[in-house]
Every structure is written in structure tokens, then in C-alpha cells.
Amino acid sequence: MAEQCAATNLKPLYLTGEAPSFYNWTSAVGFAKGDMLCKHMCRAMGNEFMVSRKGSFIDGTRCEQDESERRGAFNLCVTGTCRAFGCDGQMDSKKIMDSCKVCGGDNTTCTKVSGSYTEGKAKEYVTFLSLPYNTTSVHVTNQRPLFTHLAVKVKGEYAVAGKGKISQNVTYPSVLEDSQIIYKVFLTEDNLPSLEEIHVDGPTQEEIEIQVYRRYAKEYGNATNPDITFSYFVPKENLTYVWIPQRGPCSVTCGEGERQLQYVCVAFDTKEETQEENCRPVPKPESRMEICDLRPCPPRWKVTPAGPCSSSCGLGLAVQLVTCVQIHQGKEMLLEERLCPVAEKPLTSVPCVIRMCSYEWSFSEWTECSTSCGNGIQTRQDFCLNPLTRKQVNPVFCRHFPKAIVVRGCSAGPCPEQAMGTVSHGAGLQTVTPALPTTTTTAKEARYKDLDLPPSAVPVVPEEQAETGGGVCGKLFLNATGVINMTGVESSDCTVAIGRPLGEEITLRVLESSLNCSAGEIVLFSGRMMWRTGCRNLPLSLINSRTNTLIVKQRVSLPGNGVILQYNSRTATKKYYQDCDKQLFGPHGEIANPVQLPVQRQEVVCRTFINVAPRHRVAIRALNIDLGNESNQTHFNYILVRDVSTMKTMVFHGKQQFFWQSTGSQAEIEFHENVKDYQTSFWAEYYAIEPK
CATH class of the missing domain: 2.60.120.290 (Spermadhesin, CUB domain)
Structure with missing residues (x-):
């Protein structure tokens, strides 16, 4: 069709009846369909119009139907109309290929293979499916194309994506070829990718690899993983060996547990296990865990700690709550104690040792009585001691241990009668000088003064x-x-x-x-x-x-x-950020998008990290936002605002004004790579607010 249009390049076109115009002409596929396309409809290259250049295309020229009920295996122009032909070559026979690519078949000559994939590596294309020869009816979907995207390699060259960015819709090699690879991406109302699909009719005669690219590793959890499912058909006569599932033992002997499901390679006819190489190139399905539900478990005793150890160091007693329970339909039910074996009931209090007493209070000798006769007091000095080294340490290490008295009364005997009524030189209670408040710096120095530490450790x-x-x-x-x-x-x-x-x-x-x-x-x-x-x-x-x-x-x-x-x-020993990332601290500040001129463009996503004091939340108010033309379907300009506490992400685009609040003290703003264009702008302020 394109060749027949190009053959009219030297034929003038009279648009106004005046001087003739000359254009280079090509096929109008994608702009016209059905009978109109067969009327020798051609499109002027570099211009937005199409014209019928002759009466009709040559009979047998491929065309594209515009009515689903008239479709067949393929469509050809016949005397200026687009007619549907069955896979048997007969006009209007309506015979089509089945999933096995058998004309008018019933899908019994091939076997379906299906699987899923949720892994990959950050910033790399990873092949998760290599299609065997003569594969038919290939269908691949990715449910999470916001942080991941699909790619297709044919004979080692990329036909879809391959440059670290999601592709636009692609039909490879063209819509008029019999063997096509069709890639489609579906968008949300916000023009964000929501679903990717790949269709390959087959039978494949070339080396085809299906790959996935993920933007992040697993630091943000499962939300950044791909969600891929695939299926295809292979001929039964070529299917000598197949993968079959084998289930491992249940993780429990009663109740609900888990068991591993993995696949082994067996002969198709005898089902005898053989080497995995015999089942290739059909990929081995991923192993996974599945639920196994056995008979209900009998009632049992459940022990729950109910109180702390009675001693902060050394031997003590701890109280524990003992109840009779049974798991029923995945839920723990409380039962009467008589239903559990009485002889096996655990103790309600058990010995406990939090730690060995590594520090203890020690004391000096008592002073002499403060008076020479009559009643007085004695004092002694206390200090914290490490019993292993027998050296004094800071008293802070002993503050939780009981301490004996440091002042006690004493009697020096009766005073002489001649001295009664007078006060001797040493009589009376000793004056106790109150402790003066120390400065903050002095207190900090005193914390480490008595510790037995080298100077470098202070x-x-x-x-x-x-x-x-x-x-x-x-x-x-x-x-x-x-x-x-x-x-x-x-x-x-x-x-x-x-x-x-x-x-x-x-x-x-x-x-x-x-x-x-x-x-x-x-x-x-x-x-x-x-x-x-x-x-x-x-x-x-x-x-x-x-x-x-x-x-x-x-x-x-x-x-x-x-x-x-x-x-x-x-x-940092390892780089964990991009050069264009920013970090903001404090109760308030301003946020602006990173700007790069076209000659400076790098295919990276820039982030701004915001941290305020704990117990506060982050509020962001957009003051000016212009992320480009919303009608542009080629690029997806947007920013993501992420609540780090819940990992919930909000998407903003276009000129959408917004006011956003976090649930915790941390937030992240992620600027899509196109937002760094010098023609876009984003300016906002943030401030810390009290918790709800």
C-alpha cells in the first residue's frame, strides 16, 4: 500500500485550481479504515491530510477493517472494497485460527502454559520469559506500570522500550504484517499508566525475550514490585516434557499452616521426573507458598507475661497469665480450663533473671558520733562499685538498686552533771550543707568523671x-x-x-x-x-x-x-541518594522543583525529604504549580507526595493546587523526570503541625 502511494509522488495535486502541488505520499493506515482505505487513500507525508490518488488499490492489497463483525483471519482490497477472508483463503468464510494457530481448530493440538512474576532488579532490565519457537497466543500483563514497565527484545534488539522509560503503544513490525507483537499501555483519568499488555499471535519463528524494568529496589515494600501474569500455548507434539507442581509438607501438624509449592520436570507420557533441562525453553514456574488447612488443633494452654520480674537484677519471680485456648477457623477462642489437660498446666509464677547484678552500692566506714556526750549522729559516704574491677563508677549505674542509710543516730553516753544546761564545744547536730545546683556543663562533665573509661571514649x-x-x-x-x-x-x-x-x-x-x-x-x-x-x-x-x-x-x-x-x-560508606535530591529539616520551609536545561538532562528521579520533630505532622501547601500541558499524551508529568509512616502516595499533575498533610513526622516528594524541564514549575511551603 505504501509503495502504491509512493508511485504517485510525481502526479501533481491541484488544490485550488491554480499551480499544481507535489507531495511525497504514504499509506493512510491508522487514519482511514475499511472501504475508504481501499479507494487508494494516501496521506501526504509531513502534512495532516489524505487524498484518494487513484480509483482503488490493486486487488489483494492488505487493508484494515472498521467493523468487527466483518473481520476474518486477514483483510484484502477487492475492487475498491475491504473484504474479510478466512484463514482458509475463502472470502467471508469467517474461519479463524484457534489458540494453537490451527485454521478452524478447537485448541486441542496445543497446551497452555501460564505463570507470574513479581521480582526484578532496580535500574535493570531482567528477562523473565523467553518464548520457545512455535509459541502461539502469547498474552502478558503488568498491573503495576507506575514504578515498573515491560520491554520486548527480538533477536537481541529492543522492539518495545529498552531505554529505562515506559514505551508508547507499539505494533511491531507493522499493523499489516501477519506476525505481530502488539504492546499497549492504558492510562488513568490523570494520564498515569495503569496497565500494560503484550500480545504475540505467533507461531514465533524468532528469538523473543519479555523483560521487566523496576525503578526501585524493595526499600519501599511490595508497592514497587511488578505484578506480571503471562500465558501462551505450545504444540503438543513438541511437548515431550512438562512442569508439574509438587507440594511440600504442611508447616503445622494441625490447624492452618503453610506449605511450599514447587515445580519439577517430568516426561509428558510416563510422568517420571527427569532433569530440568529437558523442560526448557519453557520457563520453570515460580515456587510459592500456599495455605494448608488440617484438622483442628486440640485445646492448649497459652502463657502470657502479666507482670515484670520482681528484681531488677539477680534472681526474682515473674507472674504470668495462663489460659485455655483453641484455634477455630483461624481465630483463637478462649475456653474453660477444664477442657485443657490439668496435669500440663504451666505455673502462674516462674523464676526470672533480668541480668546479673553488675553494679552495687558500697559505703565508707561510719564517722565518729557527732557529740562527745548525749545523742548525736553518724554519717558515711556512699558510692557505686563495679564488683568485678572493684572500682568506683558513676552513681547513675546504681540508681535503680536499693541503697542503705547513710545517716544514723548515736549516743556518746550521759553528759557530766556539772555540764548539764550548757553546750559543749562539739555538742549538737552536725550542720548539713545543702547541695548547690550545678550548671548543665558541670553535670555533663560529672556524668563521666568517675567512670573507668579511656579519654577517647568520653x-x-x-x-x-x-x-x-x-x-x-x-x-x-x-x-x-x-x-x-x-x-x-x-x-x-x-x-x-x-x-x-x-x-x-x-x-x-x-x-x-x-x-x-x-x-x-x-x-x-x-x-x-x-x-x-x-x-x-x-x-x-x-x-x-x-x-x-x-x-x-x-x-x-x-x-x-x-x-x-x-x-x-x-x-556515608555507600551513596543512597541522587545528586539532585534535597533534605529539609525544621518546623517550616520552602519546596521547589529541580530544574535542568535540555543539555543537562539526566534520566533520574529527584526527591525532596522533609523531617520535622517527632509528635508533629507535615503540612504542604502548593503556592504555584504548572507541570506542563495536560493534553500531552507523550510524557507523563507529575509529582508524588509520600507519607513515610503509612507509605501512602498521592499523585499531583498539571496545574492542580493542593493542601496535603502527613500522619507522621516524615514526608517525601518525588519529581518525575519530565518535571525537571525548565518550562515546568512547582513551588510550595511546608510547616510542622500538631498531631491530631
Whole structure:
């Protein structure tokens, strides 16, 4: 058709009846269909019009139908009309190929193969399906094309995508060829990709690979994984070996559990297991876990810790709640105690040891009585002692242990009668001088004065950085190093945050912990790329945030318990951000889109990270937003605003004004790569607001 149109290039076109015009002509496929297309309809290249250049195309020229009821296996121009031919070559026979590509067949000569894929690698194209020769009726879908997209390689060359960006609709090699690869992307009302589909009629005679590209790794959870399903048909005469499922044992002996479903290669006729190579090139389906539901479990005793250990160190007793339960339809039901075996009932109190008593109070000798006769007092000095080294340490390590008295009464005997009514030189109670309040700096120095530590292990603490007691909760620390005392807080939940510029990472040590692990007390460390909880052996741990922010959340049940932290910042060992990313801290600030001139364009997504103090939320108000022409179907210009606490993402595009609030103290704004164009603009302000 294109050749017949090009043959009329030298034939003039009279548009106004005056001078003739000459154009280069090509096929009008995609602009005209059916009988109109067969009227030698051609399109002027580089212009938006088409004209009938002759009476009709040569009989037998391929055409495209415009009515589904007139379709057949293929369509040909006959005396100026587009006629449907069956796969048997007969006009209007309506015979079509079945899924096995047998003319008028009933799908019994081939076997369907299906599977799914949800993996991949960040910033890479990964082949998840290589089509065998003579494959027919291939159908591939991806339900999550916002953060992933499909690609197709034919004989090692990309026919769909391949440049790290989602493709537009493609029919390869063209709509008039018999063997086609059809790729379609479907958009939402906001012009965002919502579904991808690939259709290959076959039978395939070339090497075809179906690939997937994912923008992110798994740091954002399953939302960034592809959601791909595929199916195709292979001839039975070529199907000597097949994959069949094998189920492993159930993870439980009663009730609901899980078991692994994996595939093995067997001979098609005998079903005997053989080497996996015999089943290729048909890909091996992915192994997965499935639910297995066995007979109900009998009633059993359930033990729940109900109270803390009676001793903060050494041997104590802990109370526990013992109940009779049974799992019924996936739910735990409380039963009468007589239904559980009485002889197996656990104890309601058990011995417990939170930790060995590593520190203890020690005392000096009592002083002499304060008077030479009559009643007086004696005093002694207390200090905290490490029983292993027998050296004094800071009293903070003994503050939770009972301490004996340091003042007691004494009697020096009756005073002489001649001295009665007078006061001797040493008579009376000793004057006790009240302790003077020390400065913040002095208190910080005193914390480490008595510790048996080398000089290099004593942190240099800026005055504004060392926070103690209840005032520390809900604060954001931005200094390069510091000590945070989370003991003695009034609230059972206490959260602090540490922030540093992009390019740095935070290391943290627990100097001291008085958490009661048996009572459920715990501390949580979380960042953009890490999450860790703990209670036991915390002073031996080194926490690395791997990024420039770290949140510490402490949960206690006993007043006074908690941890003392020391943190430092350093240059990150591994880059975790793009050069165009920005980090914003503090109660308020401005946000603007990154701008790159055309000569500076890089195919990366830029992000702005916003962190405010814990217990606050982030509010963003768009002041000016213009992300380009909404009618442009070639590019998808948008920004994503993500609530880090819930990972819920909102999409904004065009000139859409908005006001957005987070549920936690962290937010991220992701600018799509086209938003960096110097012709687009986005300006907003953010500020911290009180929690709901």
C-alpha cells in the first residue's frame, strides 16, 4: 500500500485550481479504515491530510477493517472494497485460527502454559520469559506500570522500550504484517499508566525475550514490585516434557499452616521426573507458598507475661497469665480450663533473671558520733562499685538498686552533771550543707568523671545537645554528635529523631540501658533503609542508620527506665541518594522543583525529604504549580507526595493546587523526570503541625 502511494509522488495535486502541488505520499493506515482505505487513500507525508490518488488499490492489497463483525483471519482490497477472508483463503468464510494457530481448530493440538512474576532488579532490565519457537497466543500483563514497565527484545534488539522509560503503544513490525507483537499501555483519568499488555499471535519463528524494568529496589515494600501474569500455548507434539507442581509438607501438624509449592520436570507420557533441562525453553514456574488447612488443633494452654520480674537484677519471680485456648477457623477462642489437660498446666509464677547484678552500692566506714556526750549522729559516704574491677563508677549505674542509710543516730553516753544546761564545744547536730545546683556543663562533665573509661571514649557534648529526662521526648537533634538521655521520662512512649545532611550516615551506641525486657519494654531504631528493635545486650550494639536520618522510639512500663545514647555522624560508606535530591529539616520551609536545561538532562528521579520533630505532622501547601500541558499524551508529568509512616502516595499533575498533610513526622516528594524541564514549575511551603 505504501509503495502504491509512493508511485504517485510525481502526479501533481491541484488544490485550488491554480499551480499544481507535489507531495511525497504514504499509506493512510491508522487514519482511514475499511472501504475508504481501499479507494487508494494516501496521506501526504509531513502534512495532516489524505487524498484518494487513484480509483482503488490493486486487488489483494492488505487493508484494515472498521467493523468487527466483518473481520476474518486477514483483510484484502477487492475492487475498491475491504473484504474479510478466512484463514482458509475463502472470502467471508469467517474461519479463524484457534489458540494453537490451527485454521478452524478447537485448541486441542496445543497446551497452555501460564505463570507470574513479581521480582526484578532496580535500574535493570531482567528477562523473565523467553518464548520457545512455535509459541502461539502469547498474552502478558503488568498491573503495576507506575514504578515498573515491560520491554520486548527480538533477536537481541529492543522492539518495545529498552531505554529505562515506559514505551508508547507499539505494533511491531507493522499493523499489516501477519506476525505481530502488539504492546499497549492504558492510562488513568490523570494520564498515569495503569496497565500494560503484550500480545504475540505467533507461531514465533524468532528469538523473543519479555523483560521487566523496576525503578526501585524493595526499600519501599511490595508497592514497587511488578505484578506480571503471562500465558501462551505450545504444540503438543513438541511437548515431550512438562512442569508439574509438587507440594511440600504442611508447616503445622494441625490447624492452618503453610506449605511450599514447587515445580519439577517430568516426561509428558510416563510422568517420571527427569532433569530440568529437558523442560526448557519453557520457563520453570515460580515456587510459592500456599495455605494448608488440617484438622483442628486440640485445646492448649497459652502463657502470657502479666507482670515484670520482681528484681531488677539477680534472681526474682515473674507472674504470668495462663489460659485455655483453641484455634477455630483461624481465630483463637478462649475456653474453660477444664477442657485443657490439668496435669500440663504451666505455673502462674516462674523464676526470672533480668541480668546479673553488675553494679552495687558500697559505703565508707561510719564517722565518729557527732557529740562527745548525749545523742548525736553518724554519717558515711556512699558510692557505686563495679564488683568485678572493684572500682568506683558513676552513681547513675546504681540508681535503680536499693541503697542503705547513710545517716544514723548515736549516743556518746550521759553528759557530766556539772555540764548539764550548757553546750559543749562539739555538742549538737552536725550542720548539713545543702547541695548547690550545678550548671548543665558541670553535670555533663560529672556524668563521666568517675567512670573507668579511656579519654577517647568520653564524648565531647555540646551544651545544647545533651538532653535529659522528660524534656528530650519529641525533639529533633541536628548536631554532628551528642548524648541523649531517655531515662526518667514521664511518658511510656518517648521518641527522638536525629538528622544530618545528605551524604552522611549516623552511628549510635547505647551507653546504658535499664529496660525491663520481661515486662515488654523495648527500643526501636528506624530509618529510610533500616529497622531494628531490641532490649537485651543493647550496650554491646552499634547501630548504623545507613542514611542521614534516624528515629529512636522507646517504650517502657516502669517509670524511670530507659536508655542513654551516644551518636556520631560520618561520611556515608555507600551513596543512597541522587545528586539532585534535597533534605529539609525544621518546623517550616520552602519546596521547589529541580530544574535542568535540555543539555543537562539526566534520566533520574529527584526527591525532596522533609523531617520535622517527632509528635508533629507535615503540612504542604502548593503556592504555584504548572507541570506542563495536560493534553500531552507523550510524557507523563507529575509529582508524588509520600507519607513515610503509612507509605501512602498521592499523585499531583498539571496545574492542580493542593493542601496535603502527613500522619507522621516524615514526608517525601518525588519529581518525575519530565518535571525537571525548565518550562515546568512547582513551588510550595511546608510547616510542622500538631498531631491530631
